[in-house]
Structure formats: structure tokens, C-alpha cells
Amino acid sequence: MYDSLRSVKFISIILIVLGIIFFLLELAAARSVSLIGLILFLIGFGLNSLMRAVRTELEKLRLEIAELRRQTKEKWK
DSSP: OHHHHHHHHHHHHHHHHHHHHHHHHHHHHHSSOOHHHHHHHHHHHHHHHHHHHHHHHHHHHHHHHHHHHHHHHHHTO
């Protein structure tokens, strides 16, 4: 499960870097703003933020499940 989160993090970093590169190349070459670069950057940043939130929620669920297991073991002893 965490392996897929790592691959999404890698993809988001690639999108952020590509967005920055496209933006800077377009800015240097034509002295205009690259919409593709901005869109790639925003998608990568949003994906990175989403994965951070998913990781936090999965950690909360893992802790809740561990607490429930502990409570059921105590109840049945």
C-alpha cells in the first residue's frame, strides 16, 4: 500500500520539476508565461498535497485499528 504512495510522490515531484522547467524555458525564450508549465506545477503540487493527506489519514486509521484490537483482546480475556 505504501509503495503506491511512493510512486505517486515520485510522479508528483516529476510534474513539479517539469512545470518549473517549462515555465522557465518559456519565460526565457519568449518572455511570456507558460500555461502548460503552470498547470503541470499545480497538478504536481496538488497531487503531493493529496498524498500527504492520504498518508496522514491512513496513519490515523492504523492507530485506531491497533486500539480496537487491544480493546477486543482485553475484553475477551
